[in-house]
Amino acid sequence: MQKVIEVNDLYKLYRVGDEAVRALNGVSFQIYKGEFCAIVGTSGSGKSTLLNMLAGLEKPTKGEVVISGRHIEKMNEEQLVKFRREHVGFIFQSFHLIGTLDAVENVALPLSFRGVKRSVRMKKADQMLDLVKLGKHKKHLPNQMSGGQQQRVGVARALVMEPDIIFADEPTGNLDSHTSKEVMHLMQTVVREQKRTLVMVTHDLQLASYADRIFHIIDGKIVKVEEKQREKEREI
């Protein structure tokens, strides 16, 4: 199995006045290509801090983050921007769609930063929207779509770049429970079909159960890793 993420003895300390907060307190794990992993923990457990370190949005106090063989913690800002553009996709809680662009244009947008020409961009975006079952909503603006549909556009936009890894931070945080399950199911299926690697952060154990592996984090430490059997999942 190909290792996509390797985290070695990761620490993040924040100083607040005289106190030091150990947001990450010695975390080590590996994630392989094609895996859907969930990082689950209560508020303040260190989930967002960990995700920020993995995406190179913040520097660790100590330790290593190796993604696709590259040491993220050693990169400067310019290298990180390039790295994220080429290798990483993001799915956000609040969708972050551009209100004046329709669904296809929103999905195609990240490709323009890579210099892909318009006809190719639009074709790829079109295919991605079919994949997330939004074939009938391609010309809809974000405010003409439901929350679940908007998040499916968000999923398509992350996938269109064919990233090595997709990071999702509470991707269904703004959706009702039924729609959340639909979006989770879609992410699970699409990630599998496309053999992408997805790392999702959530406080919700039920949503985490869609993942192949669940990392439980408490007080900045991974205290348990649960592995799911894919066959069982399909029956549910």
Ligand SMILES: Nc1ncnc2c1ncn2[C@@H]1O[C@H](COP(=O)(O)OP(=O)(O)OP(=O)(O)O)[C@@H](O)[C@H]1O
């Ligand atoms: N910039 C910061 N400065 C000081 N302390 C911070 C900072 N960011 C996070 N922390 C602290 O680090 C710990 C972990 O925070 P983090 O945001 O990673 O938790 P979380 O699990 O993502 O929580 P939530 O689910 O509420 O977003 C908390 O105690 C938090 O107060």
